Amino acid sequence: MIKRISSSFFLAVLLYQSSIASHTVYLLHGFGSAPIFMSTIDRYLKKKDFTTVNYGYPSLTQDLTICADSLRLDIERRDIDTVSFVTHSMGALVLRSMLGRVQDDSLFPKAYRIVMIAPPNHGAELADFFAPFKALCYLLGPNIQHMKTDTGSLANHLPVPRNMEIGIIIGVKNAKQGFNPFIEGDNDGYITPHSAKLGTEKESVFVPAEHSMIIHNRKVLELINAFLTKGSFKEK
Numbered sequence: 528m529i530k531r532i533s534s535s536f537f538l539a540v541l542l543y544q545s546s547i548a549s550h551t552v553y554l555l556h557g558f559g560s561a562p563i564f565m566s567t568i569d570r571y572l573k574k575k576d577f578t579t580v581n582y583g584y585p586s587l588t589q590d591l592t593i594c595a596d597s598l599r600l601d602i603e604r605r606d607i608d609t610v611s612f613v614t615h616s617m618g619a620l621v622l623r624s625m626l627g628r629v630q631d632d633s634l635f636p637k638a639y640r641i642v643m644i645a646p647p648n649h650g651a652e653l654a655d656f657f658a659p660f661k662a663l664c665y666l667l668g669p670n671i672q673h674m675k676t677d678t679g680s681l682a683n684h685l686p687v688p689r690n691m692e693i694g695i696i697i698g699v700k701n702a703k704q705g706f707n708p709f710i711e712g713d714n715d716g717y718i719t720p721h722s723a724k725l726g727t728e729k730e731s732v733f734v735p736a737e738h739s740m741i742i743h744n745r746k747v748l749e750l751i752n753a754f755l756t757k758g759s760f761k762e763k
Contacts, residue, residue, distance in 0.1 A: 557616025
């Protein structure tokens, strides 16, 4: 009798554990970067008990749409029920491309929350600056053209994520002239606040930080944790 009860209890525990949804946070680095540059965020989120995947992709040599396909395959091969994302820079475009491919896929893990850090959602003004230099653009790969701010660029035609909570962290200098004097108005050195905004985000917040260093900012780490935890950057 005792053995039968013990077996039943053990089975119940296994069934309960299997019913608990597994949630993973994917980290996506930016253009010309690598997973090591997201390691500050990765370590911080692990200390907050998040399960993370610090994902890398060849941003300089491979079209971002192909990178999106590889990201999809990486997620699908894992045992994940729900997935959230923290992106930096061009990582947001890779994510948008991927989400557009799975929006009608009922077998794909549910996308829960997204934190975009300095995303070129409407292109990057720095890409406009590089665009006339054909030799330089060749060396920088295919994605420079995709990140231009003109209405015909891929950045302005990628699917816009819907039915999920999105928070955007935008770098600024809080001055009439931003970090890059070749970009008109306030900017983080690469993009302006206008180019970063998506239109469907739940919240956006401005942080005085330069584009490449914003991912190491202590305030940004706290904002990421807040949004992933409760869907808001606000303290209350």
